[in-house]
Amino acid sequence: xxxxxxxDVIIIGGGIIGAASAYHLSLxxxxxxxxxxxxxxxxxSSRGEGxxxxxxxxxGPELELQKFSSGLWxxxxxxxxxFDIELESKGGVLLGTADGAMQALDGYATTHEAAGVQVERxxxxxxxxxxxxxxxxxxxxxxxxxxxxxxPVIAAFEMLRAARxxxxxxxxxxxxxxxxxxxxxxxxxxTTRGSVSAPVVVNCSGxxxxxxTSSWATPLPVDPRRGYVLVTSALPHVVRHKVYSAxxxxxxxxxxxxxQASLVVEGTKSGTVxxxxxxxxxxxxxxxxxxxxxxxxxxxxxxxxxxADVRLIRYYQGFRPYADGHLPIxxxxxxxxxxFHAVGHEGVGIALAPGTGRIIAEMITNRPLSMDMQAFxxxxxx
Amino acid sequence: xxxxxxxRDIEFRPGQSVQGAxxxxxxxxxxxxxxxxxxxxxxxxxxVCFDCLAVIDGQxxxxxxxxPAEDGMVVCRQEGTGRDDLGV
Numbered sequence: 001x002x003x004x005x006x007x008d009v010i011i012i013g014g015g016i017i018g019a020a021s022a023y024h025l026s027l028x029x030x031x032x033x034x035x036x037x038x039x040x041x042x043x044x045s046s047r048g049e050g051x052x053x054x055x056x057x058x059x060g061p062e063l064e065l066q067k068f069s070s071g072l073w074x075x076x077x078x079x080x081x082x083f084d085i086e087l088e089s090k091g092g093v094l095l096g097t098a099d100g101a102m103q104a105l106d107g108y109a110t111t112h113e114a115a116g117v118q119v120e121r122x123x124x125x126x127x128x129x130x131x132x133x134x135x136x137x138x139x140x141x142x143x144x145x146x147x148x149x150x151x152p153v154i155a156a157f158e159m160l161r162a163a164r165x166x167x168x169x170x171x172x173x174x175x176x177x178x179x180x181x182x183x184x185x186x187x188x189x190x191t192t193r194g195s196v197s198a199p200v201v202v203n204c205s206g207x208x209x210x211x212x213t214s215s216w217a218t219p220l221p222v223d224p225r226r227g228y229v230l231v232t233s234a235l236p237h238v239v240r241h242k243v244y245s246a247x248x249x250x251x252x253x254x255x256x257x258x259x260q261a262s263l264v265v266e267g268t269k270s271g272t273v274x275x276x277x278x279x280x281x282x283x284x285x286x287x288x289x290x291x292x293x294x295x296x297x298x299x300x301x302x303x304x305x306x307x308a309d310v311r312l313i314r315y316y317q318g319f320r321p322y323a324d325g326h327l328p329i330x331x332x333x334x335x336x337x338x339x340f341h342a343v344g345h346e347g348v349g350i351a352l353a354p355g356t357g358r359i360i361a362e363m364i365t366n367r368p369l370s371m372d373m374q375a376f377x378x379x380x381x382x
Numbered sequence: 383x384x385x386x387x388x389x390r391d392i393e394f395r396p397g398q399s400v401q402g403a404x405x406x407x408x409x410x411x412x413x414x415x416x417x418x419x420x421x422x423x424x425x426x427x428x429x430v431c432f433d434c435l436a437v438i439d440g441q442x443x444x445x446x447x448x449x450p451a452e453d454g455m456v457v458c459r460q461e462g463t464g465r466d467d468l469g470v
């Protein structure tokens with residue numbers, strides 16, 4: 001591999017977390033060498049729905065990181081980009097689907113208001129005004145104006161392009177085999193195409209962080225959690241917001257290994273409707289399972305009856321990186337000096353990417369952190 | 383044996399797809415695009431690109447390259463998504 005210059009930072013992984021880290025580090029003036037084992041953005045970052053939500057996070061450190069990251073998403077969309085990243089401030093609708101749901105949603109909204117999140121309680125009339133195509137008989141829900149949607153693949157490529165413009169080197173189809181460490185200090189990485197040296201290494205290996213770090217001084221407990229997304233034929237404007245049911249949040253925070261399927265639906269600028277969301281812990285098994293497609297489709301039709309007559313053109317699947325304790329792992333490695341981690345974002349990697357990248361850059365350049373990151377520290381696994 | 387395409391009788395051989403029969407008589411477009419209204423028709427020919435869509439017997443979004451032609455079938459050009467009735 002041609003090393004044109006000595007790198008300041010090596011980034012392992014070219015998904016959206018690696019791209020956002022490369023972007024913020026390059027803007028901070030460091031020379032970044034990002035190494036991706038496949039095609040850039042070909043992993044989990046290309047398998048989601050583009051969710052940038054405050055609504056799915058109860059008050060706590062992840063919500064605070066989300067608020068910071070959502071602001072950075074808005075800034076990024078306004079920056080000098082070559083392509084439209086399709087950032088939409090469409091807002092989110094959290095549906096009350098069961099009888100007892102409205103009371104629980106009311107309590108949830110109260111905790112969010114106390115945490116500075118804008119939320120509007122909707123009775124049935126308000127709900128159907130917002131989403132006319134919903135099935136009749138729903139009692140209401142919550143509306144979150146702060147929920148956004150983006151096209152993640154274009155956004156990640158724009159981050160990589162901007163990083164390159166600021167001097168970053170992006171190397172694809174090259175796998176990092178291990179770290180080079182001497183006396184507890186990182187010196188670089190070994191790859192399938194030779195060694196690369198740098199005093200700082202950032203691990204952005206996403207769903208593969210478990211296998212990658214298994215032989216490192218502090219292995220990280222990150223496991224893959226498979227999810228499906230169904231794609232309809234292109235339609236006119238039929239679903240106005242991010243729409244999901246409260247069961248979605250129970251499933252996100254659950255550590256259950258079995259199949260969980262809850263409703264998440266949104267439209268896209270191209271007219272397709274994306275339908276999720278499933279969660280299974282089956283390692284990296286990517287064999288198709290018709291039952292999942294059927295369950296997600298049935299759930300979606302129950303909420304949007306017009307979908308019964310709409311053609312599904314395909315589905316795709318990806319592996320969310322599930323970190324033990326369900327908080328992303330962001331910060332310095334407790335054992336190896338110069339090694340940082342930014343992994344374990346489960347289903348919120350897209351949403352938290354700019355915030356993560358910016359915080360990682362602050363940590364590496366010794367600037368004050370934009371927020372308290374104690375809860376995310378890798379040292380909690382030592 | 384014939385089916386109708388936008389009111390015109392199209393002859394076909396048994397086992398032929400709607401798309402195959404149309405291409406054989408020089409009809410290359412079965413739909414228009416959502417935004418620019420540009421003509422589209424067969425592209426991959428194997429049912430994965432969703433470019434050859436047409437309204438067949440009242441049903442939009444049918445892949446004409448995969449649909450066997452039937453006597454008396456009514457095929458119409460699909461304008462855009464063919465589902466404007468759903469828009470809100």
